[in-house]
Amino acid sequence: MQPSRDISRLIEIMAALRDPDSGCPWDLDQDFSTIKNYTIEEAYEVADAIDRQDFSDLREELGDLLLQPIYHAQMAKEGGHFDIGDVIYGITEKLIRRHPHVFGDITEVGAAAAQGRWEAIKVEERAAKAAIKGDTAPSLLDDVPQVLPALARAEKLTKRAAKVGFDWPDFASVRAKVEEELAEVSEAQLSGDAKALNEEIGDLLFAVANLARQAGVDPEAALRDANSKFTRRFHYVEARCRQDQIEPAEAGLDRLDAYWNEIRAADKAQS
Incomplete structure (x- = not known):
């Protein structure tokens, strides 16, 4: 078996890996549920390579992602459900149908x-x-995937609802809702009711996702950027601790804050 630029070789390799007699024991042990998490992980690794503008990694990660539908289709073929040809036919048919201005009249x-x-x-x-499915009253929200990250799903749910006018009229209205939810978080925290606090923080996060949508901001991407910023700044704090020959856990909050404020000031000076 030799590598190839032809996708048919990838299909052949996957079939060989799943061969009951001569295949790989690990691959043979897998099913849709165990492979599902790898599929999600590979999609995130593609996104990460794009964010880093690392095209060498992107080429590799796209290959890893491409393997996922081949893997799932092979298992589906073994179960008599469909094969990769059915998958390709389905997506080509959908693209043609959804672009009548390109492929139609x-x-x-x-x-x-x-x-x-x-x-x-x-x-x-x-x-x-x-x-x-026999459902005569489909919902706008029916096909918003449950598996989406919660913040991304919140944004998508509110975007769908907005299509029928179920939406705040402007940014200020959503901001007021965020402030209302924050106040309710404080009330729940003071009450000592853990269940209520969990619910109110969920409502607050949902409102923030809605606020981001109103502002034209992708909340998932914004939070991802914030995570990266926090990581980079905390790395600076750790480096300053090493420079001053002190363990972070022993530095104390005042010193850690001082280091943090150094990198914040440097960031603002560069912006």
């Missing part, structure tokens, strides 16, 4: 018109799926 000008048509087709698709 509809003439549209501009990205906004194309996006509107795309959304209208998706509404039709949701209704068709619901009919197949």
Whole structure:
């Protein structure tokens, strides 16, 4: 078996790895549930390579991600459900159907018109799926994946609801809602009710996700950037502790804050 630029070789390799007689014992032990987490992880690693603008890593991570549908399709084939050809047919059919302005007779000008048509087709698709399942009243929220990170799912849920006018009228209104939820968090904390505190913090995070959407900010990306900033600044704090020959745990909050304020000031000077 030799490497190849042809995707058919990847399909052959995956089939060989899953061969009951001569395949890899680890690969043979896997199922959809155990591979699912790898699929999610590989998608995040692709996103990370893009954020770092590391195209060598991106090429490798895209390969790892590409393996995932091949893996799932091989297991589905073994179970008699579908194969990779069915997957490819399905996505090509969907792309052709959702782009009638490219592959059909509809003439549209501009990205906004194309996006509107795309959304209208998706509404039709949701209704068709619901009919197949016997659900005569499909919800706008039915196909928002449960597996999405909670912050990203909150943004998507509010975006869907906004399509039918269920939305705050402006940024100031959502900001007021965030302030209201923060006050309710404080009340729950003072009450000592752990369940209520959990619920109110969830409501606050949901409101913040809505605030980000109103501001045109991707909350998941914004939080990811904040995590990166915190990590970079904390690395500086640790380096300053080493420079002063003191363990972070023994430095005390005042000294750690002083180091933190140094890197904050440096960041502001560069912005």
